[in-house]
Amino acid sequence: MKNILVPVGSNEHAVNTLQYAIDFADAVGAKIFLVHVYSSPKISGSILKVDQILERDSKAILKDHIKKVDRKNVEIMTSTLKGYTVIDTLKQLSKLLQIDLIIASTKNDGADENIFLGKITGNIIKDTKVPVLIIPKNVTFKPIKKILMTLKSGSLKSVNTLDLLVKIKDTFSSTINLLQVKTPKLDAKDLELNDTLKSHISQLIPTTNATVYQGVLEYLREEKPDMLCVIRRKRGFFKKLWENDRVKKIDFDSSIPLLVLKGMS
Template sequence: MKNILVPLGLSKDSVSIARLQYAIDFAKELGGTVYAVQVFKELPRSGSLPSVNETLKDISATTIEEKLAQVDKKGVTVTALPLEGDLLEAIPEFNLKHSIDLIVLGAESDDIKMPYFLGETSGSLVKKTEIPVLIIPENYEFKPISKILMAIKSGVIKKETTLNPIKEILSTFNADIKLLQVKTAEYLPEDSEFQKDLAALISSYKSSENGTLFQGVLEHLNENNPDLLCVLRRNRGFFGKLWEDNKVLKKDFESRIPLLVLKGAY
């Protein structure tokens, strides 16, 4: 995960800066580069001068640099990246040219009055992008990852590259991974067949029967006390349903530790 992208402007400045610092600390361990992104919307060409749009780009770049001045870069290359247009369109377009390995997003506030775990834009990015996403709780400070809990419903993974991010994390931090298979009402016999690469990664395995994957995760989080929770975003199933409306309610799913969402397994 050499190229890590952090969208700014999705939350208040202090939270964005804390998330950016986490991404930098994470990138330092992985030997990666961070792109700090903020979008700006150009005025319609028919009613504006090119110089006006250049000014908007410069203003966006300045805003990013002001935030970068408040973090410790720790020797990591951090690039201010103003992108034109809509974030959901700009990131995939940038990815085609620069091969982004990971997007770092922030969860909504942990204030009990805030009902959402992910807001509209963050939820849309998780739902629509094929890039792995790391979701950081509000003001969460980086610490080395020694224990990972990976929660799945099915061990079938057809895309060869799906597990690459978790492999790199395991290698970098010399971490252990516990696999939790949650068997819901939709569980099929073929779900018990584990892809060879997945089987080779896990340190231990446990299964449970629950109504949803989230219920299974809640049941085992305190028991395992992991530093990272990992899930697979498939095109169908519980997580597919979660993001039907883009926003994710806390009552449906939330995590108080970093959550790694790997792109669809099939």
């Protein structure tokens, strides 16, 4: 893991997320690309002047965030970018910079308290191919010693899906407990675990619930993990969860960092 992208807004969550990203990058030996994307309004008149103002404000936001964090020894590259859509700009940047991980706030667009994931972070999960680490409000970094991974199907189309999880496990000497949720629509083949996945887990926890999320809630309190890990697939509960621009807390919530890996099966 070499390159971490941290997109930030101007809200109160940004500084906390940036500090978490710095602490995490320091632990794994990565550098940070800190970006703020501003949109140019489609209006007639002096567009150039408006763009100059927006760029100036964008740079001021990043400068203010940097002042409020402990940079440690982490290399931080800052950039303000103009884009008509934030997500398209971030997708292009992720490919250009060969980003290994995106670290983002749960809410970076001023969403209300009933929302777990705001629109921008939701779109990052839905529309990028890069793993995303989502940081809830006020969560501070600590060594990731215990990871609760949850899934419905144990099959993986590509073992590369697990690369980042394995890197975290090796860095922090983490234990990974796998919660496999049996739902009414579960296929028998879904119970078979991928061999690579099986080799990295410390404990398999089978549970039967109406939904994957109910199974997660049941064990979060018991396991008390430092991180929750899920895989976004083309089918299943989490695919449906990310379909909307925003995710309501009633549908999904987490008070610990949430790692979303990108699976293709």
